[in-house]
Amino acid sequence: MPATMTALFGGTGPDWTPRQVPVPEPGPGQVVVRARAVALNNADAAMLAAADPTAGGTGEEYQAGFEFAGEITAVGEGADMPAVGSRVMGTTPGSFAQYVRADRRHVLPVPDELGHEEACALPTGLLTEHGALAVAGFQAGQSVLITGATSGIGLIGVRIARALDASRIIATTRDAAKRDLLLNAGADTVVITGEQDMTQAVLTATSGAGVHIALDHVGGRTFAACLPATRTDGAVVNIGRLDRAASTIDLDALAYRHLRLHGVSFGFTRAAELGDVIAAAGERLLHAVADGRVRPLIDATFSFDTAAEATARLRSHQALGKTVLSVP
Numbered sequence: 001m002p003a004t005m006t007a008l009f010g011g012t013g014p015d016w017t018p019r020q021v022p023v024p025e026p027g028p029g030q031v032v033v034r035a036r037a038v039a040l041n042n043a044d045a046a047m048l049a050a051a052d053p054t055a056g057g058t059g060e061e062y063q064a065g066f067e068f069a070g071e072i073t074a075v076g077e078g079a080d081m082p083a084v085g086s087r088v089m090g091t092t093p094g095s096f097a098q099y100v101r102a103d104r105r106h107v108l109p110v111p112d113e114l115g116h117e118e119a120c121a122l123p124t125g126l127l128t129e130h131g132a133l134a135v136a137g138f139q140a141g142q143s144v145l146i147t148g149a150t151s152g153i154g155l156i157g158v159r160i161a162r163a164l165d166a167s168r169i170i171a172t173t174r175d176a177a178k179r180d181l182l183l184n185a186g187a188d189t190v191v192i193t194g195e196q197d198m199t200q201a202v203l204t205a206t207s208g209a210g211v212h213i214a215l216d217h218v219g220g221r222t223f224a225a226c227l228p229a230t231r232t233d234g235a236v237v238n239i240g241r242l243d244r245a246a247s248t249i250d251l252d253a254l255a256y257r258h259l260r261l262h263g264v265s266f267g268f269t270r271a272a273e274l275g276d277v278i279a280a281a282g283e284r285l286l287h288a289v290a291d292g293r294v295r296p297l298i299d300a301t302f303s304f305d306t307a308a309e310a311t312a313r314l315r316s317h318q319a320l321g322k323t324v325l326s327v328p
Contacts, residue, residue, distance in 0.1 A: 065096030105275025297321025
């Protein structure tokens with residue numbers, strides 16, 4: 001391996017800055033991966049804005065990124081699997097670099113049928129959506145509501161629910177033009193929240209019973225509307241806050257329906273827990289990734305040199321699926 005590499009840093013302005021830094025060495029239980037492609041998430045834009053010193057941000061510099069795919073080039077003590085040369089996809093802070101150091105528990109093998117660009121766009125969606133379904137106690141044959149389903153991970157959630165044999169998948173979007181996108185991903189019913197009352201539409205689609213599980217990526221009023229749209233003894237899991245973090249809920253809907261409410265955020269502070277979530281997602285879903293049932297939708301691919309354009313695409317909220325950077 002070379003001594004230095006190119007990495008993208010935030011905290012210097014509104015966009016990432018490329019910088020030459022030392023190639024990392026693996027510690028115990030870690031692997032180093034030669035990244036070939038990396039994927040953007042909404043958190044990347046939020047972190048850039050929070051650290052941008054030209055717009056009142058903190059000015060704290062950091063190596064950017066969370067998702068990557070490539071080949072293992074070095075392993076640390078106790079990390080003999082996966083082996084050097086294995087193609088992997090994974091998640092770790094600071095992944096926008098030519099070489100990425102990660103906990104071995106936070107990577108998954110890449111099926112032969114998958115290229116690096118698709119692979120790098122999967123880890124967050126796989127672990128988050130499968131992890132949320134697991135927290136809710138999902139079983140094959142149950143119905144699932146997915147709000148904000150045209151987001152990058154929301155689309156993966158629809159595909160995962162279909163691959164795991166959900167009986168009915170109801171997906172929401174504000175834009176009627178995206179109806180076919182959700183139907184093609186595997187949704188049975190699409191609710192256009194700009195035109196329909198979400199709760200009533202879900203109840204109509206489920207003969208008045210409501211869904212077994214609601215996965216909410218929106219928060220705010222949408223989260224509150226999930227409660228009366230969920231059947232007795234069902235579960236509501238908040239995953240994201242595309243709208244807002246604050247929500248006022250109807251406690252009668254919660255109590256009378258005996259609902260279970262969960263919030264998930266599979267961060268890096270609990271490395272072992274995250275490893276378990278990733279391992280479970282891999283065990284249940286890698287076969288569906290290999291045969292094409294669970295794949296990300298790639299909106300566009302940029303290079304490190306055009307990373308500012310990728311960020312602009314992410315900030316526009318017009319991307320359909322994931323935005324990817326190829327690694328030089």
